[in-house]
Amino acid sequence: MSVDSYTNLSAIAIHGGAGTILRANLTDEKERDIRAKLTESLEAGNVVLEAGGSAVDAVQAAVVVMEESPLFNAGKGAVYTHDGSHEQDACLMDGATRNVGAVAAVKRVRNPILLARLVLDQSTHVLLSGEGAETFATTNGMELVDDQSYFDTEFRYQQLQKAIAREKKENKQHTQLDHSDVEDKIGTVGAVAVDRHGNLAAATSTGGMTNKRHGRIGDTPVVGAGTFADNKTCAVSSTGVGEYIMRAMLAYDIAALMEYKNLTLEEAGHIAVMEKFTELGGDGGVIAIDALGNIAMPFNSSGMYRGWMRADGTSEVKIFKE
Protein backbone atom coordinates (compact mmCIF):
# COMPACT_ATOMS: atom_id res chain seq x y z
CA MET A 1 0.00 0.00 0.00
CA SER A 2 2.37 2.69 -1.15
CA VAL A 3 1.90 5.26 -3.83
CA ASP A 4 4.93 7.11 -5.11
CA SER A 5 5.52 10.61 -6.34
CA TYR A 6 2.37 12.41 -5.33
CA THR A 7 3.10 16.09 -4.98
CA ASN A 8 1.27 19.20 -3.82
CA LEU A 9 -1.53 17.10 -2.46
CA SER A 10 -2.39 16.77 1.18
CA ALA A 11 -2.79 13.24 2.48
CA ILE A 12 -3.43 11.37 5.69
CA ALA A 13 -2.84 7.82 6.84
CA ILE A 14 -4.09 6.16 10.03
CA HIS A 15 -3.83 2.94 11.98
CA GLY A 16 -6.00 1.38 14.64
CA GLY A 17 -3.45 -1.14 15.86
CA ALA A 18 -1.47 -4.13 14.59
CA GLY A 19 -1.35 -7.71 15.83
CA THR A 20 -2.77 -11.14 15.17
CA ILE A 21 -5.87 -10.05 13.32
CA LEU A 22 -7.34 -13.06 11.56
CA ARG A 23 -10.38 -13.20 9.32
CA ALA A 24 -11.62 -16.18 11.32
CA ASN A 25 -11.71 -14.16 14.53
CA LEU A 26 -13.44 -11.11 13.13
CA THR A 27 -17.21 -11.17 12.63
CA ASP A 28 -18.58 -9.50 9.53
CA GLU A 29 -20.32 -6.99 11.75
CA LYS A 30 -17.19 -6.03 13.65
CA GLU A 31 -15.17 -5.79 10.45
CA ARG A 32 -17.84 -3.51 8.99
CA ASP A 33 -17.84 -1.35 12.13
CA ILE A 34 -14.06 -1.04 12.13
CA ARG A 35 -13.91 -0.16 8.44
CA ALA A 36 -16.61 2.46 8.91
CA LYS A 37 -14.84 4.03 11.89
CA LEU A 38 -11.47 4.08 10.10
CA THR A 39 -13.15 5.81 7.16
CA GLU A 40 -14.77 8.33 9.50
CA SER A 41 -11.36 9.01 11.07
CA LEU A 42 -9.74 9.53 7.65
CA GLU A 43 -12.53 11.88 6.62
CA ALA A 44 -12.18 13.90 9.83
CA GLY A 45 -8.51 14.43 9.07
CA ASN A 46 -9.08 15.04 5.38
CA VAL A 47 -11.69 17.74 6.04
CA VAL A 48 -9.06 19.68 7.97
CA LEU A 49 -6.50 19.24 5.20
CA GLU A 50 -8.92 20.15 2.40
CA ALA A 51 -9.78 23.37 4.23
CA GLY A 52 -6.10 24.28 4.20
CA GLY A 53 -5.59 23.28 7.83
CA SER A 54 -2.36 22.05 9.33
CA ALA A 55 -1.09 18.50 9.46
CA VAL A 56 -1.06 18.81 13.28
CA ASP A 57 -4.76 19.66 13.34
CA ALA A 58 -5.52 16.89 10.86
CA VAL A 59 -3.82 14.04 12.75
CA GLN A 60 -5.40 15.28 15.97
CA ALA A 61 -8.87 15.24 14.41
CA ALA A 62 -8.35 11.75 13.01
CA VAL A 63 -7.13 10.37 16.35
CA VAL A 64 -10.00 11.96 18.30
CA VAL A 65 -12.51 10.01 16.18
CA MET A 66 -10.82 6.74 17.11
CA GLU A 67 -10.44 7.75 20.79
CA GLU A 68 -14.20 8.40 20.89
CA SER A 69 -14.93 4.90 19.61
CA PRO A 70 -14.97 1.80 21.87
CA LEU A 71 -13.52 -0.19 18.96
CA PHE A 72 -9.93 0.83 19.64
CA ASN A 73 -7.60 0.67 22.64
CA ALA A 74 -7.46 4.43 23.16
CA GLY A 75 -9.84 6.87 24.83
CA LYS A 76 -13.29 5.29 25.24
CA GLY A 77 -12.10 1.76 24.50
CA ALA A 78 -8.91 1.85 26.58
CA VAL A 79 -7.94 -1.46 28.16
CA TYR A 80 -7.89 -2.07 31.93
CA THR A 81 -4.78 -2.07 34.08
CA HIS A 82 -4.27 -4.88 36.59
CA ASP A 83 -6.07 -2.91 39.31
CA GLY A 84 -9.08 -2.21 37.10
CA SER A 85 -8.28 1.35 36.16
CA HIS A 86 -7.29 2.91 32.82
CA GLU A 87 -3.95 4.61 32.19
CA GLN A 88 -3.43 6.19 28.82
CA ASP A 89 -0.48 7.55 26.85
CA ALA A 90 -0.44 9.88 23.85
CA CYS A 91 2.01 11.88 21.75
CA LEU A 92 1.76 14.52 19.05
CA MET A 93 4.73 15.81 17.04
CA ASP A 94 4.92 18.74 14.64
CA GLY A 95 7.34 18.03 11.79
CA ALA A 96 7.74 21.71 10.93
CA THR A 97 9.25 22.60 14.31
CA ARG A 98 10.01 19.17 15.75
CA ASN A 99 8.06 20.30 18.79
CA VAL A 100 6.45 17.51 20.77
CA GLY A 101 3.70 17.14 23.34
CA ALA A 102 3.31 13.82 25.15
CA VAL A 103 1.51 12.47 28.20
CA ALA A 104 1.93 9.19 30.06
CA ALA A 105 -0.31 7.31 32.50
CA VAL A 106 -3.19 9.79 32.56
CA LYS A 107 -6.40 8.46 34.12
CA ARG A 108 -9.13 11.03 33.71
CA VAL A 109 -8.50 12.50 30.27
CA ARG A 110 -11.24 11.70 27.77
CA ASN A 111 -9.03 12.47 24.76
CA PRO A 112 -5.38 12.03 25.68
CA ILE A 113 -4.33 13.35 22.25
CA LEU A 114 -5.92 16.70 23.12
CA LEU A 115 -3.85 16.87 26.30
CA ALA A 116 -0.75 16.02 24.26
CA ARG A 117 -1.72 18.94 22.00
CA LEU A 118 -2.01 21.20 25.06
CA VAL A 119 1.49 20.16 26.14
CA LEU A 120 2.74 20.84 22.60
CA ASP A 121 1.18 24.31 22.58
CA GLN A 122 1.44 25.44 26.20
CA SER A 123 4.39 23.73 27.85
CA THR A 124 8.09 23.87 27.16
CA HIS A 125 8.21 20.35 28.51
CA VAL A 126 7.84 17.43 26.16
CA LEU A 127 6.53 14.65 28.39
CA LEU A 128 4.24 14.99 31.42
CA SER A 129 3.03 12.02 33.44
CA GLY A 130 0.36 10.88 35.87
CA GLU A 131 -1.40 13.26 38.24
CA GLY A 132 1.00 16.04 37.30
CA ALA A 133 -0.16 15.85 33.71
CA GLU A 134 -3.77 16.07 34.86
CA THR A 135 -3.02 19.09 37.04
CA PHE A 136 -1.47 20.68 33.96
CA ALA A 137 -4.68 19.86 32.06
CA THR A 138 -7.02 21.53 34.55
CA THR A 139 -4.69 24.50 35.05
CA ASN A 140 -4.95 25.06 31.32
CA GLY A 141 -8.72 24.81 31.21
CA MET A 142 -9.21 21.22 30.16
CA GLU A 143 -12.11 19.44 31.81
CA LEU A 144 -11.42 15.94 33.12
CA VAL A 145 -13.96 13.14 33.27
CA ASP A 146 -15.41 12.86 36.80
CA ASP A 147 -14.36 9.28 37.22
CA GLN A 148 -13.05 6.49 35.07
CA SER A 149 -16.46 4.94 34.41
CA TYR A 150 -16.50 6.77 31.07
CA PHE A 151 -13.80 4.36 29.88
CA ASP A 152 -15.50 1.20 31.11
CA THR A 153 -16.54 -1.26 28.42
CA GLU A 154 -17.71 -4.83 28.94
CA PHE A 155 -15.44 -6.16 26.18
CA ARG A 156 -12.28 -4.76 27.77
CA TYR A 157 -13.41 -5.83 31.25
CA GLN A 158 -13.75 -9.41 30.05
CA GLN A 159 -10.30 -9.12 28.47
CA LEU A 160 -8.87 -8.18 31.86
CA GLN A 161 -10.64 -11.07 33.63
CA LYS A 162 -9.28 -13.48 31.03
CA ALA A 163 -5.77 -12.08 31.37
CA ILE A 164 -5.88 -12.39 35.16
CA ALA A 165 -7.29 -15.93 34.98
CA ARG A 166 -4.61 -16.93 32.47
CA GLU A 167 -1.93 -15.47 34.69
CA LYS A 168 -3.19 -17.44 37.70
CA LYS A 169 -3.62 -20.67 35.79
CA GLU A 170 -0.16 -20.53 34.29
CA ASN A 171 1.30 -19.22 37.54
CA LYS A 172 2.96 -16.82 35.16
CA GLN A 173 5.30 -14.18 36.39
CA HIS A 174 3.97 -10.81 35.30
CA THR A 175 7.50 -10.14 34.18
CA GLN A 176 6.98 -12.47 31.24
CA LEU A 177 5.50 -11.10 28.06
CA ASP A 178 3.71 -13.67 26.03
CA HIS A 179 1.58 -13.79 22.96
CA SER A 180 -1.65 -13.29 24.90
CA ASP A 181 -0.35 -10.09 26.46
CA VAL A 182 0.40 -8.82 23.02
CA GLU A 183 -3.06 -9.68 21.74
CA ASP A 184 -4.66 -7.86 24.63
CA LYS A 185 -3.16 -4.58 23.61
CA ILE A 186 -4.22 -4.42 19.97
CA GLY A 187 -5.88 -1.17 19.15
CA THR A 188 -3.37 1.63 19.65
CA VAL A 189 -4.42 4.37 17.24
CA GLY A 190 -2.33 6.79 15.23
CA ALA A 191 -2.29 9.18 12.31
CA VAL A 192 0.29 10.83 10.07
CA ALA A 193 -0.37 13.58 7.57
CA VAL A 194 1.14 16.03 5.13
CA ASP A 195 -0.71 19.29 4.58
CA ARG A 196 -0.74 21.37 1.40
CA HIS A 197 2.17 23.44 2.73
CA GLY A 198 4.32 20.33 2.96
CA ASN A 199 4.25 20.22 6.74
CA LEU A 200 4.18 16.82 8.42
CA ALA A 201 2.74 15.65 11.73
CA ALA A 202 2.30 12.40 13.65
CA ALA A 203 -0.03 11.44 16.50
CA THR A 204 -0.44 8.27 18.56
CA SER A 205 -2.77 7.38 21.44
CA THR A 206 -3.14 4.19 23.47
CA GLY A 207 -4.52 2.55 26.58
CA GLY A 208 -1.43 0.37 26.69
CA MET A 209 -1.49 -3.27 27.67
CA THR A 210 -4.38 -5.13 29.36
CA ASN A 211 -3.48 -6.12 32.94
CA LYS A 212 -0.46 -3.80 32.96
CA ARG A 213 1.01 -2.69 36.28
CA HIS A 214 4.10 -1.16 37.79
CA GLY A 215 3.54 2.13 36.00
CA ARG A 216 4.62 0.50 32.75
CA ILE A 217 5.12 3.12 30.04
CA GLY A 218 5.19 1.87 26.46
CA ASP A 219 6.49 3.38 23.24
CA THR A 220 3.55 5.66 22.43
CA PRO A 221 4.63 8.75 24.44
CA VAL A 222 8.30 8.22 23.64
CA VAL A 223 9.52 10.52 20.87
CA GLY A 224 11.30 8.56 18.16
CA ALA A 225 9.83 5.23 19.25
CA GLY A 226 6.04 5.44 18.91
CA THR A 227 5.82 8.83 17.26
CA PHE A 228 8.11 11.00 15.12
CA ALA A 229 7.77 13.80 12.56
CA ASP A 230 10.30 15.93 10.73
CA ASN A 231 9.45 17.83 7.53
CA LYS A 232 12.72 16.90 5.90
CA THR A 233 12.13 13.16 6.18
CA CYS A 234 8.80 11.72 7.33
CA ALA A 235 6.07 11.40 9.94
CA VAL A 236 5.61 8.01 11.61
CA SER A 237 3.21 6.43 14.12
CA SER A 238 4.05 2.95 15.45
CA THR A 239 1.91 0.17 16.88
CA GLY A 240 2.86 -3.18 18.34
CA VAL A 241 4.91 -4.40 21.29
CA GLY A 242 6.16 -1.18 22.87
CA GLU A 243 9.24 -2.65 24.49
CA TYR A 244 10.64 -3.66 21.11
CA ILE A 245 9.54 -0.44 19.42
CA MET A 246 11.50 1.52 22.03
CA ARG A 247 14.61 -0.64 21.75
CA ALA A 248 14.44 -0.27 17.96
CA MET A 249 13.78 3.50 18.08
CA LEU A 250 11.40 2.46 15.34
CA ALA A 251 9.83 5.76 14.24
CA TYR A 252 13.07 7.72 14.20
CA ASP A 253 14.92 4.85 12.54
CA ILE A 254 12.85 5.32 9.38
CA ALA A 255 13.69 9.04 9.35
CA ALA A 256 17.39 8.31 9.95
CA LEU A 257 17.49 5.80 7.08
CA MET A 258 15.96 8.40 4.76
CA GLU A 259 18.21 11.23 5.90
CA TYR A 260 21.49 9.37 6.18
CA LYS A 261 21.15 6.76 3.43
CA ASN A 262 19.00 8.74 1.02
CA LEU A 263 16.44 5.96 0.94
CA THR A 264 12.84 6.48 -0.13
CA LEU A 265 10.10 6.27 2.50
CA GLU A 266 9.16 2.85 1.15
CA GLU A 267 12.72 1.52 1.32
CA ALA A 268 13.40 3.00 4.76
CA GLY A 269 10.13 1.65 6.15
CA HIS A 270 10.88 -1.80 4.79
CA ILE A 271 14.38 -1.97 6.28
CA ALA A 272 13.36 -0.49 9.65
CA VAL A 273 10.24 -2.61 10.16
CA MET A 274 10.56 -5.77 8.05
CA GLU A 275 14.29 -6.27 8.60
CA LYS A 276 15.74 -4.53 11.69
CA PHE A 277 12.66 -4.49 13.95
CA THR A 278 11.77 -8.04 12.95
CA GLU A 279 15.31 -9.29 13.61
CA LEU A 280 15.19 -7.70 17.06
CA GLY A 281 12.09 -9.83 17.76
CA GLY A 282 9.57 -7.04 17.45
CA ASP A 283 5.95 -7.50 16.44
CA GLY A 284 3.90 -4.67 14.93
CA GLY A 285 4.09 -2.01 12.28
CA VAL A 286 3.97 1.65 11.39
CA ILE A 287 2.22 4.13 9.17
CA ALA A 288 4.53 6.67 7.55
CA ILE A 289 4.21 9.59 5.17
CA ASP A 290 6.71 11.97 3.56
CA ALA A 291 6.43 15.54 2.33
CA LEU A 292 5.62 14.38 -1.21
CA GLY A 293 2.65 12.44 0.06
CA ASN A 294 4.20 9.02 -0.34
CA ILE A 295 2.69 6.60 2.15
CA ALA A 296 4.17 3.37 3.54
CA MET A 297 2.48 1.00 5.99
CA PRO A 298 4.87 -1.88 6.68
CA PHE A 299 3.94 -4.38 9.42
CA ASN A 300 5.10 -7.89 10.31
CA SER A 301 2.01 -9.03 12.21
CA SER A 302 -0.88 -10.82 10.53
CA GLY A 303 -2.95 -7.67 10.33
CA MET A 304 -3.08 -3.95 10.96
CA TYR A 305 -6.19 -1.76 10.92
CA ARG A 306 -5.14 0.96 8.53
CA GLY A 307 -6.12 3.35 5.79
CA TRP A 308 -5.19 6.44 3.82
CA MET A 309 -6.98 9.26 2.06
CA ARG A 310 -5.78 11.97 -0.33
CA ALA A 311 -7.19 15.36 -1.21
CA ASP A 312 -7.88 14.01 -4.71
CA GLY A 313 -10.54 11.79 -3.19
CA THR A 314 -8.74 8.48 -3.45
CA SER A 315 -8.67 6.35 -0.32
CA GLU A 316 -8.27 2.83 0.95
CA VAL A 317 -9.04 1.00 4.20
CA LYS A 318 -7.49 -2.40 4.94
CA ILE A 319 -7.27 -4.85 7.82
CA PHE A 320 -5.45 -7.97 6.68
CA LYS A 321 -2.14 -8.45 4.92
CA GLU A 322 -3.30 -8.73 1.37
Added chain:
Amino acid sequence: MSVDSYTNLSAIAIHGGAGTILRANLTDEKERDIRAKLTESLEAGNVVLEAGGSAVDAVQAAVVVMEESPLFNAGKGAVYTHDGSHEQDACLMDGATRNVGAVAAVKRVRNPILLARLVLDQSTHVLLSGEGAETFATTNGMELVDDQSYFDTEFRYQQLQKAIAREKKENKQHTQLDHSDVEDKIGTVGAVAVDRHGNLAAATSTGGMTNKRHGRIGDTPVVGAGTFADNKTCAVSSTGVGEYIMRAMLAYDIAALMEYKNLTLEEAGHIAVMEKFTELGGDGGVIAIDALGNIAMPFNSSGMYRGWMRADGTSEVKIFKE
Protein backbone atom coordinates in the same frame (compact mmCIF):
# COMPACT_ATOMS: atom_id res chain seq x y z
CA MET B 1 39.27 14.44 24.13
CA SER B 2 39.19 11.56 21.72
CA VAL B 3 41.72 8.87 21.18
CA ASP B 4 41.48 6.79 18.05
CA SER B 5 42.17 3.19 17.26
CA TYR B 6 42.52 1.63 20.66
CA THR B 7 41.73 -2.05 20.44
CA ASN B 8 41.31 -4.96 22.83
CA LEU B 9 41.42 -2.62 25.78
CA SER B 10 38.52 -1.99 28.07
CA ALA B 11 37.69 1.64 28.71
CA ILE B 12 35.13 3.76 30.52
CA ALA B 13 33.99 7.37 30.20
CA ILE B 14 31.72 9.28 32.56
CA HIS B 15 30.00 12.63 32.93
CA GLY B 16 28.60 14.49 35.90
CA GLY B 17 26.52 16.98 33.91
CA ALA B 18 26.96 19.76 31.36
CA GLY B 19 25.95 23.42 31.50
CA THR B 20 27.30 26.87 32.26
CA ILE B 21 30.25 25.79 34.34
CA LEU B 22 32.61 28.72 34.69
CA ARG B 23 35.94 28.83 36.48
CA ALA B 24 34.82 32.02 38.23
CA ASN B 25 31.85 30.25 39.82
CA LEU B 26 33.70 27.19 41.02
CA THR B 27 35.79 27.38 44.21
CA ASP B 28 39.10 25.56 44.27
CA GLU B 29 37.73 23.30 46.97
CA LYS B 30 34.61 22.35 45.03
CA GLU B 31 36.63 21.77 41.87
CA ARG B 32 38.98 19.51 43.82
CA ASP B 33 36.05 17.59 45.32
CA ILE B 34 34.42 17.11 41.92
CA ARG B 35 37.64 15.96 40.28
CA ALA B 36 38.25 13.51 43.13
CA LYS B 37 34.74 12.08 42.88
CA LEU B 38 34.91 11.74 39.10
CA THR B 39 38.21 9.88 39.51
CA GLU B 40 36.66 7.61 42.14
CA SER B 41 33.77 6.88 39.78
CA LEU B 42 36.13 6.04 36.91
CA GLU B 43 38.15 3.76 39.18
CA ALA B 44 35.02 1.97 40.37
CA GLY B 45 34.11 1.22 36.76
CA ASN B 46 37.66 0.36 35.76
CA VAL B 47 38.05 -2.16 38.59
CA VAL B 48 35.11 -4.08 37.17
CA LEU B 49 36.53 -3.96 33.66
CA GLU B 50 40.06 -4.97 34.73
CA ALA B 51 38.64 -7.98 36.53
CA GLY B 52 37.04 -9.07 33.25
CA GLY B 53 33.60 -7.84 34.27
CA SER B 54 30.91 -6.68 31.88
CA ALA B 55 30.40 -3.18 30.54
CA VAL B 56 26.93 -3.21 32.13
CA ASP B 57 28.42 -3.88 35.57
CA ALA B 58 31.12 -1.25 35.00
CA VAL B 59 28.80 1.63 34.06
CA GLN B 60 26.50 0.72 36.93
CA ALA B 61 29.40 0.81 39.42
CA ALA B 62 30.61 4.16 38.09
CA VAL B 63 27.14 5.71 38.31
CA VAL B 64 26.52 4.40 41.84
CA VAL B 65 29.60 6.30 43.06
CA MET B 66 28.18 9.56 41.68
CA GLU B 67 24.66 8.80 42.99
CA GLU B 68 26.14 8.33 46.46
CA SER B 69 27.77 11.78 46.33
CA PRO B 70 25.89 15.03 47.09
CA LEU B 71 27.98 16.74 44.39
CA PHE B 72 25.77 15.59 41.51
CA ASN B 73 22.09 15.85 40.66
CA ALA B 74 21.40 12.13 41.05
CA GLY B 75 20.81 9.94 44.09
CA LYS B 76 21.97 11.70 47.27
CA GLY B 77 22.29 15.12 45.61
CA ALA B 78 19.03 15.02 43.62
CA VAL B 79 17.33 18.39 43.17
CA TYR B 80 13.94 19.26 44.68
CA THR B 81 10.67 19.26 42.78
CA HIS B 82 8.30 22.22 43.17
CA ASP B 83 6.54 20.55 46.11
CA GLY B 84 9.79 19.84 47.94
CA SER B 85 10.14 16.18 47.08
CA HIS B 86 12.66 14.34 44.90
CA GLU B 87 11.72 12.43 41.73
CA GLN B 88 14.46 10.59 39.94
CA ASP B 89 14.92 8.95 36.54
CA ALA B 90 17.51 6.40 35.41
CA CYS B 91 18.26 4.15 32.45
CA LEU B 92 20.70 1.34 31.72
CA MET B 93 21.19 -0.23 28.29
CA ASP B 94 23.15 -3.33 27.31
CA GLY B 95 24.72 -2.95 23.87
CA ALA B 96 25.16 -6.70 23.42
CA THR B 97 21.42 -7.44 23.57
CA ARG B 98 19.93 -3.95 23.22
CA ASN B 99 17.98 -4.75 26.37
CA VAL B 100 17.01 -1.75 28.44
CA GLY B 101 15.89 -1.05 31.99
CA ALA B 102 14.56 2.39 32.86
CA VAL B 103 12.64 4.05 35.69
CA ALA B 104 10.93 7.45 35.85
CA ALA B 105 9.76 9.59 38.77
CA VAL B 106 10.83 7.25 41.57
CA LYS B 107 10.84 8.84 45.03
CA ARG B 108 12.27 6.39 47.53
CA VAL B 109 15.04 4.65 45.61
CA ARG B 110 18.52 5.40 46.95
CA ASN B 111 20.25 4.33 43.75
CA PRO B 112 17.88 4.64 40.78
CA ILE B 113 20.45 3.03 38.49
CA LEU B 114 20.21 -0.18 40.55
CA LEU B 115 16.44 -0.22 40.04
CA ALA B 116 17.00 0.34 36.31
CA ARG B 117 19.31 -2.69 36.45
CA LEU B 118 16.58 -4.70 38.18
CA VAL B 119 14.16 -3.74 35.38
CA LEU B 120 16.79 -4.74 32.81
CA ASP B 121 17.31 -8.14 34.47
CA GLN B 122 13.88 -9.00 35.85
CA SER B 123 11.20 -7.31 33.74
CA THR B 124 10.22 -7.70 30.14
CA HIS B 125 9.12 -4.09 30.34
CA VAL B 126 11.55 -1.34 29.46
CA LEU B 127 10.22 1.66 31.39
CA LEU B 128 8.45 1.64 34.77
CA SER B 129 7.28 4.81 36.51
CA GLY B 130 6.29 6.24 39.88
CA GLU B 131 4.79 4.11 42.63
CA GLY B 132 4.48 1.17 40.26
CA ALA B 133 8.24 1.16 39.77
CA GLU B 134 8.73 1.20 43.56
CA THR B 135 6.30 -1.69 44.01
CA PHE B 136 8.35 -3.57 41.42
CA ALA B 137 11.47 -2.74 43.45
CA THR B 138 10.16 -4.10 46.75
CA THR B 139 8.57 -7.14 45.08
CA ASN B 140 12.01 -7.96 43.76
CA GLY B 141 13.74 -7.54 47.10
CA MET B 142 15.07 -4.01 46.85
CA GLU B 143 14.89 -1.99 50.03
CA LEU B 144 13.58 1.56 49.70
CA VAL B 145 14.65 4.49 51.86
CA ASP B 146 12.10 5.10 54.64
CA ASP B 147 11.42 8.66 53.60
CA GLN B 148 12.94 11.22 51.31
CA SER B 149 15.07 12.87 54.00
CA TYR B 150 18.02 10.82 52.74
CA PHE B 151 18.04 13.00 49.62
CA ASP B 152 17.79 16.33 51.46
CA THR B 153 20.77 18.63 51.06
CA GLU B 154 20.98 22.28 52.08
CA PHE B 155 22.54 23.29 48.77
CA ARG B 156 19.69 21.84 46.68
CA TYR B 157 17.07 23.22 49.10
CA GLN B 158 18.47 26.72 48.63
CA GLN B 159 18.40 26.15 44.86
CA LEU B 160 14.68 25.39 45.08
CA GLN B 161 13.98 28.50 47.21
CA LYS B 162 15.85 30.65 44.68
CA ALA B 163 13.98 29.09 41.78
CA ILE B 164 10.61 29.69 43.47
CA ALA B 165 11.54 33.27 44.39
CA ARG B 166 12.71 33.95 40.85
CA GLU B 167 9.50 32.52 39.46
CA LYS B 168 7.39 34.77 41.72
CA LYS B 169 9.45 37.88 41.03
CA GLU B 170 9.30 37.44 37.31
CA ASN B 171 5.69 36.32 37.46
CA LYS B 172 7.01 33.69 35.17
CA GLN B 173 4.80 31.00 33.77
CA HIS B 174 6.18 27.64 34.77
CA THR B 175 5.67 26.74 31.15
CA GLN B 176 8.67 28.84 30.20
CA LEU B 177 12.11 27.33 30.27
CA ASP B 178 14.83 29.84 30.85
CA HIS B 179 18.52 29.81 31.44
CA SER B 180 18.13 29.63 35.23
CA ASP B 181 16.04 26.49 34.96
CA VAL B 182 18.74 24.95 32.91
CA GLU B 183 21.43 25.87 35.43
CA ASP B 184 19.42 24.36 38.23
CA LYS B 185 19.57 20.94 36.71
CA ILE B 186 23.29 20.56 36.11
CA GLY B 187 24.60 17.34 37.50
CA THR B 188 22.93 14.47 35.66
CA VAL B 189 25.42 11.61 35.79
CA GLY B 190 26.25 8.97 33.22
CA ALA B 191 28.75 6.37 32.13
CA VAL B 192 29.61 4.43 28.98
CA ALA B 193 32.03 1.54 28.71
CA VAL B 194 33.47 -1.15 26.51
CA ASP B 195 34.62 -4.35 28.19
CA ARG B 196 37.39 -6.65 27.02
CA HIS B 197 34.88 -8.74 25.11
CA GLY B 198 33.88 -5.74 23.03
CA ASN B 199 30.48 -5.35 24.68
CA LEU B 200 29.17 -1.84 25.20
CA ALA B 201 26.83 -0.37 27.82
CA ALA B 202 25.44 3.03 28.79
CA ALA B 203 23.91 4.30 32.04
CA THR B 204 22.36 7.63 33.04
CA SER B 205 20.79 8.84 36.30
CA THR B 206 19.28 12.19 37.27
CA GLY B 207 17.12 14.11 39.72
CA GLY B 208 15.81 16.13 36.80
CA MET B 209 15.11 19.84 37.01
CA THR B 210 14.88 21.96 40.19
CA ASN B 211 11.32 23.15 40.82
CA LYS B 212 9.90 20.71 38.28
CA ARG B 213 6.24 19.79 38.46
CA HIS B 214 3.50 18.20 36.42
CA GLY B 215 5.22 14.82 36.41
CA ARG B 216 7.74 16.14 33.94
CA ILE B 217 9.87 13.34 32.51
CA GLY B 218 13.12 14.32 30.83
CA ASP B 219 15.41 12.52 28.42
CA THR B 220 17.28 10.33 30.89
CA PRO B 221 14.86 7.34 30.99
CA VAL B 222 14.04 7.64 27.29
CA VAL B 223 15.90 5.08 25.19
CA GLY B 224 17.68 6.76 22.29
CA ALA B 225 17.49 10.22 23.83
CA GLY B 226 19.41 10.17 27.14
CA THR B 227 20.82 6.67 26.88
CA PHE B 228 21.69 4.26 24.06
CA ALA B 229 24.01 1.30 23.49
CA ASP B 230 24.49 -1.09 20.59
CA ASN B 231 27.65 -3.16 20.15
CA LYS B 232 27.75 -2.53 16.41
CA THR B 233 27.94 1.26 16.80
CA CYS B 234 28.39 2.93 20.17
CA ALA B 235 27.22 3.57 23.74
CA VAL B 236 26.06 7.10 24.61
CA SER B 237 24.90 8.96 27.72
CA SER B 238 23.48 12.49 27.27
CA THR B 239 23.24 15.47 29.60
CA GLY B 240 21.67 18.90 29.12
CA VAL B 241 18.20 20.21 28.43
CA GLY B 242 16.10 17.06 28.21
CA GLU B 243 13.36 18.50 26.01
CA TYR B 244 15.87 19.17 23.22
CA ILE B 245 17.71 15.91 23.75
CA MET B 246 14.42 14.05 23.23
CA ARG B 247 13.45 16.02 20.15
CA ALA B 248 16.93 15.39 18.71
CA MET B 249 16.92 11.68 19.65
CA LEU B 250 20.47 12.62 20.56
CA ALA B 251 21.97 9.33 21.75
CA TYR B 252 20.53 7.23 18.94
CA ASP B 253 21.37 9.87 16.35
CA ILE B 254 25.08 9.26 16.91
CA ALA B 255 24.58 5.52 16.43
CA ALA B 256 22.49 6.11 13.29
CA LEU B 257 25.14 8.40 11.79
CA MET B 258 27.77 5.71 12.39
CA GLU B 259 25.64 2.87 11.05
CA TYR B 260 24.08 4.59 8.06
CA LYS B 261 26.84 7.01 7.00
CA ASN B 262 29.83 4.95 8.07
CA LEU B 263 31.14 7.83 10.14
CA THR B 264 33.61 7.40 12.98
CA LEU B 265 32.43 7.93 16.55
CA GLU B 266 34.21 11.29 16.58
CA GLU B 267 32.59 12.46 13.33
CA ALA B 268 29.14 11.21 14.29
CA GLY B 269 29.35 12.81 17.74
CA HIS B 270 30.40 16.11 16.23
CA ILE B 271 27.57 16.23 13.69
CA ALA B 272 24.89 15.05 16.14
CA VAL B 273 25.87 17.36 19.01
CA MET B 274 27.79 20.34 17.60
CA GLU B 275 25.71 20.69 14.43
CA LYS B 276 22.22 19.12 14.56
CA PHE B 277 21.49 19.38 18.30
CA THR B 278 22.94 22.89 18.43
CA GLU B 279 20.88 24.03 15.41
CA LEU B 280 17.76 22.69 17.11
CA GLY B 281 18.55 25.00 20.05
CA GLY B 282 19.79 22.32 22.41
CA ASP B 283 22.27 22.89 25.21
CA GLY B 284 24.38 20.06 26.61
CA GLY B 285 26.56 17.21 25.52
CA VAL B 286 27.25 13.50 25.53
CA ILE B 287 29.88 10.94 26.35
CA ALA B 288 30.25 8.19 23.77
CA ILE B 289 32.40 5.12 23.26
CA ASP B 290 32.68 2.51 20.51
CA ALA B 291 33.74 -1.13 20.49
CA LEU B 292 37.34 -0.20 19.63
CA GLY B 293 37.56 1.98 22.71
CA ASN B 294 37.40 5.28 20.88
CA ILE B 295 35.92 7.95 23.11
CA ALA B 296 34.17 11.20 22.13
CA MET B 297 32.79 13.82 24.52
CA PRO B 298 31.27 16.62 22.44
CA PHE B 299 29.31 19.35 24.26
CA ASN B 300 28.18 22.87 23.33
CA SER B 301 27.84 24.31 26.84
CA SER B 302 30.68 26.10 28.62
CA GLY B 303 31.58 23.05 30.63
CA MET B 304 30.91 19.40 31.29
CA TYR B 305 32.16 17.36 34.24
CA ARG B 306 33.77 14.41 32.50
CA GLY B 307 36.55 11.89 32.39
CA TRP B 308 37.79 8.62 30.95
CA MET B 309 40.03 5.77 32.02
CA ARG B 310 41.54 2.84 30.14
CA ALA B 311 42.78 -0.55 31.27
CA ASP B 312 46.30 0.58 30.33
CA GLY B 313 46.20 3.02 33.22
CA THR B 314 45.79 6.22 31.22
CA SER B 315 43.04 8.57 32.32
CA GLU B 316 41.89 12.17 32.24
CA VAL B 317 39.35 14.26 34.17
CA LYS B 318 38.16 17.62 32.83
CA ILE B 319 35.58 20.26 33.67
CA PHE B 320 35.97 23.20 31.30
CA LYS B 321 36.16 23.38 27.53
CA GLU B 322 39.91 23.42 27.07
